[in-house]
Amino acid sequence: MTDYKLFRQGVRDFLALELSPELVRAGELTTSVFSDFEAALKWHKILHNKGWVAPEWPKEYGGTGWDINQRYIFQEECKLANAPSIVMMAIQMLGPMLMHYGTDEQKSFYLPRILSAEDIWCQGYSEPGAGSDLASLKTSAVRDGDDYVVNGTKIWTSMARHSNRIFCLVRTNKEVKPQAGISFLLIDLNSPGITVTDIVSLDGQIEQCQVFFQDVRVPVANVVGNENEGWSVAKYLLEFERGGHNFTIDIKKQLAKLRCQAQSVKARNGKSKLQDPVFRHRLAEAEIEAMALEQTELRIKGTLSSGGNPGALSSLVKCAGTELGQRFNALSVDAVGQAATPYHPDSLNPRYAGKTPAPGYALTAMAEYINNRAATIYGGTAEIQRAIIAKQILKL
Amino acid sequence: MMTEDQQMLHDAAERYLRDNYDFNSRREVVSSSEFMSEPHWTAMASMGWMAMPFTEEQGGLGFGMQECAVVAEQFGRFLVIEPVFDSVVVAGALLTHEGVNTPDAVIEKMATGEIHIILAHAEADAAPSVTNTRALLQPTESGYRLTGEKVFVAGGGSATHFIITACLGEAFAYALVERDARGLTVEAYKTYDGRSGANICFDIHIQASALMASGEVAINAFSRARARAALIASAEALGAMDAALGATVDYTKQRVQFGQPLASFQALQHRMANMLIEVELCRSLVAAACRAHDNSATDEWALILACKVKTANAARHVTQEAIQLHGGIATTDEYIVGHYFKRVAALDSWIVSRDEALETFIAVVDAA
Ligand SMILES: Cc1cc2nc3c(=O)[nH]c(=O)nc-3n(C[C@H](O)[C@H](O)[C@H](O)COP(=O)(O)OP(=O)(O)OC[C@H]3O[C@@H](n4cnc5c(N)ncnc54)[C@H](O)[C@@H]3O)c2cc1C
Numbered sequence: 175m176t177d178y179k180l181f182r183q184g185v186r187d188f189l190a191l192e193l194s195p196e197l198v199r200a201g202e203l204t205t206s207v208f209s210d211f212e213a214a215l216k217w218h219k220i221l222h223n224k225g226w227v228a229p230e231w232p233k234e235y236g237g238t239g240w241d242i243n244q245r246y247i248f249q250e251e252c253k254l255a256n257a258p259s260i261v262m263m264a265i266q267m268l269g270p271m272l273m274h275y276g277t278d279e280q281k282s283f284y285l286p287r288i289l290s291a292e293d294i295w296c297q298g299y300s301e302p303g304a305g306s307d308l309a310s311l312k313t314s315a316v317r318d319g320d321d322y323v324v325n326g327t328k329i330w331t332s333m334a335r336h337s338n339r340i341f342c343l344v345r346t347n348k349e350v351k352p353q354a355g356i357s358f359l360l361i362d363l364n365s366p367g368i369t370v371t372d373i374v375s376l377d378g379q380i381e382q383c384q385v386f387f388q389d390v391r392v393p394v395a396n397v398v399g400n401e402n403e404g405w406s407v408a409k410y411l412l413e414f415e416r417g418g419h420n421f422t423i424d425i426k427k428q429l430a431k432l433r434c435q436a437q438s439v440k441a442r443n444g445k446s447k448l449q450d451p452v453f454r455h456r457l458a459e460a461e462i463e464a465m466a467l468e469q470t471e472l473r474i475k476g477t478l479s480s481g482g483n484p485g486a487l488s489s490l491v492k493c494a495g496t497e498l499g500q501r502f503n504a505l506s507v508d509a510v511g512q513a514a515t516p517y518h519p520d521s522l523n524p525r526y527a528g529k530t531p532a533p534g535y536a537l538t539a540m541a542e543y544i545n546n547r548a549a550t551i552y553g554g555t556a557e558i559q560r561a562i563i564a565k566q567i568l569k570l
Numbered sequence: 571m572m573t574e575d576q577q578m579l580h581d582a583a584e585r586y587l588r589d590n591y592d593f594n595s596r597r598e599v600v601s602s603s604e605f606m607s608e609p610h611w612t613a614m615a616s617m618g619w620m621a622m623p624f625t626e627e628q629g630g631l632g633f634g635m636q637e638c639a640v641v642a643e644q645f646g647r648f649l650v651i652e653p654v655f656d657s658v659v660v661a662g663a664l665l666t667h668e669g670v671n672t673p674d675a676v677i678e679k680m681a682t683g684e685i686h687i688i689l690a691h692a693e694a695d696a697a698p699s700v701t702n703t704r705a706l707l708q709p710t711e712s713g714y715r716l717t718g719e720k721v722f723v724a725g726g727g728s729a730t731h732f733i734i735t736a737c738l739g740e741a742f743a744y745a746l747v748e749r750d751a752r753g754l755t756v757e758a759y760k761t762y763d764g765r766s767g768a769n770i771c772f773d774i775h776i777q778a779s780a781l782m783a784s785g786e787v788a789i790n791a792f793s794r795a796r797a798r799a800a801l802i803a804s805a806e807a808l809g810a811m812d813a814a815l816g817a818t819v820d821y822t823k824q825r826v827q828f829g830q831p832l833a834s835f836q837a838l839q840h841r842m843a844n845m846l847i848e849v850e851l852c853r854s855l856v857a858a859a860c861r862a863h864d865n866s867a868t869d870e871w872a873l874i875l876a877c878k879v880k881t882a883n884a885a886r887h888v889t890q891e892a893i894q895l896h897g898g899i900a901t902t903d904e905y906i907v908g909h910y911f912k913r914v915a916a917l918d919s920w921i922v923s924r925d926e927a928l929e930t931f932i933a934v935v936d937a938a
């Protein structure tokens with residue numbers, strides 16, 4: 175039997191030792207899926223040195239060998255300690271996919287570089303014309319000797335500006351049914367013919383990019399899985415994007431933060447916002463939703479640890495988890511009121527030490543509220559998740 | 571139904587903003603170091619919008635909130651950043667309330683746009699309805715010493731004057747102060763909705779005549795200003811959500827996924843139908859609340875508070891749905907629809923927050 179208490183203490187000791195104030199600051203000021211990149215990279219390297227950067231990976235590839243409860247404890251403790259979020263696309267999605275479909279050469283070349291952060295990967299699926307209808311993607315890869323020649327564009331590519339590689343879905347056959355002509359291709363972003371432009375988000379931050387490919391030569395050896403079988407590779411990978419995430423951990427953190435925000439603001443009667451009955455009821459209702467979500471995640475975790483597959487339940491949890499997260503974001507903005515309104519990007523920079531127009535407890539509220547609208551759009555929209563539920567669970 | 575006056579105001583505002591206030595030129599101002607556009611401000615003054623709430627004797631047009639709301643709705647629709655109503659309706663209510671000692675010249679200048687006055691009331695960590703301020707007015711030989719700090723003064727970036735609330739002994743009071751008064755420092759910043767805000771800090775001497783009101787007069791005027799702010803916020807939110815719905819309908823008709831326009835999916839049609847229901851419910855309530863206010867009806871307060879709560883809820887829902895139904899494109903700064911959402915988010919807590927309005931609503935209907 176694993177001693178989980180002891181394990182938790184070990185994680186806490188490690189975090190107390192290794193998380194510098196700057197890293198904690200970056201964690202506290204995180205307003206989206208991504209933390210300040212510099213801090214995230216530092217933290218990634220610290221975790222890598224410890225051998226803890228990819229707890230979900232099998233041990234032989236550099237994972238930790240932890241069971242599902244230990245992994246949960248680790249995630250939870252990192253969140254509670256305000257560790258920055260590391261860039262997860264490769265660890266969460268590409269790695270497991272390479273283990274499953276990659277050649278030995280691909281595995282031995284790429285996997286260690288993912289762990290060490292020598293490579294930072296971004297995900298190139300979506301295109302301007304292909305969002306929910308991903309199979310309609312047009313970026314083409316045409317065989318020319320030992321290379322493909324890639325043309326087209328990918329959009330909403332998170333972290334592309336910080337990445338040196340991109341995993342893409344490209345069209346390798348136009349003659350067949352859309353799903354049947356897609357291949358999964360690994361591309362070096364430094365290849366000639368690639369341009370990356372920034373997209374400014376609604377909260378004023380830059381996390382997404384558009385990537386343009388003009389006659390970019392990519393070795394044929396960079397296909398993962400078989401040519402024209404990229405769709406099943408991608409579907410396998412999407413399960414990792416949707417599964418494996420514990421919304422409860424995020425939401426508990428949000429709840430703690432929200433309580434602190436609401437306690438900081440005093441209402442007319444001198445009582446804090448948290449004691450304001452109107453607000454308190456709304457918060458309690460959201461807390462109850464959080465409990466239902468937690469129990470659902472625990473139930474699924476139970477299935478997983480006995481070897482089951484969550485299947486479409488991960489869609490259910492994605493809908494419930496992201497929408498509840500958004501509800502907490504709205505409560506935060508309501509709790510702090512006008513203190514959420516100043517737009518002052520420096521305030522969100524962990525290295526900024528100057529004055530901020532809003533008090534500390536209010537700094538992230540509006541940015542999170544705005545940014546997190548995307549949570550029901552990326553990784554398969556809330557509508558597409560519901561379509562999956564209808565089809566796969568309800569058999570409609 | 572709109573009256574002839576209201577229709578004219580509507581058409582003029584709609585025309586001016588459509589022709590001169592497109593999203594891209596707005597973005598230029600927002601991303602510049604300016605807190606608003608001076609040329610627009612001047613044009614808006616010459617359209618008469620700043621004279622609307624003042625009586626003819628005061629040099630105004632003598633319109634009520636029903637007329638102001640018609641223009642405010644267009645402000646929401648076009649995401650106007652100039653704090654016109656912050657000045658003429660909110661500060662205007664504080665300066666024109668019965669018993670307030672405002673010099674005629676101040677109102678005249680406000681009505682012509684020569685000055686703009688912004689209420690500076692909120693204090694750090696305090697809810698906006700708090701009237702026992704930490705800011706203090708202390709009598710001196712020649713007037714008063716005014717000390718304290720105010721935060722999140724919406725529209726404060728471009729204000730020429732502030733109305734600062736403070737306690738005078740036990741009494742709630744407020745004074746009119748010039749932005750460049752000695753001893754007043756203004757830290758201005760941009761806000762997420764493209765407007766401006768300011769934190770101000772002051773230790774200044776004011777003349778006795780700069781004290782506009784105190785005690786019961788001040789409390790009543792403040793309450794009227796808050797009522798009017800709630801109406802303006804509601805009207806603007808109505809314009810913003812209606813425009814967000816319009817943008818969503820247009821976009822989903824154009825955008826093709828799975829070989830058909832998004833608008834052809836029934837699941838999305840129903841969502842847009844729900845958005846419309848919300849917009850129309852709000853439209854009724856905004857009109858009714860403004861009418862009740864203009865007529866000093868007995869149910870005025872209940873209607874105004876209901877209006878604030880309902881439009882805040884609906885505008886939040888509708889603008890969130892607008893983003894959702896657009897998908898990724900709506901999460902970018904370049905695309906208009908998310909900006910309605912951001913404006914609505916700021917309006918939610920402007921002067922009267924949704925939660926405060928709900929709490930007060932309960933008290934008002936229970937007392938009736
Ligand atoms: C912050 C952010 C980060 C992202 N990061 C990445 C990334 O790193 N890599 C990447 O490849 N992509 C990324 N994406 C893109 C994301 O996957 C797409 O935005 C998403 O798939 C939706 O596509 P779309 O934006 O084109 O919206 P659309 O597909 O055009 O959808 C618009 C709306 O219509 C609805 N809709 C569509 N089809 C149907 C239907 N059949 N029935 C009912 N409703 C429907 C959608 O649910 C949505 O509400 C990111 C997006 C965001 C916002």
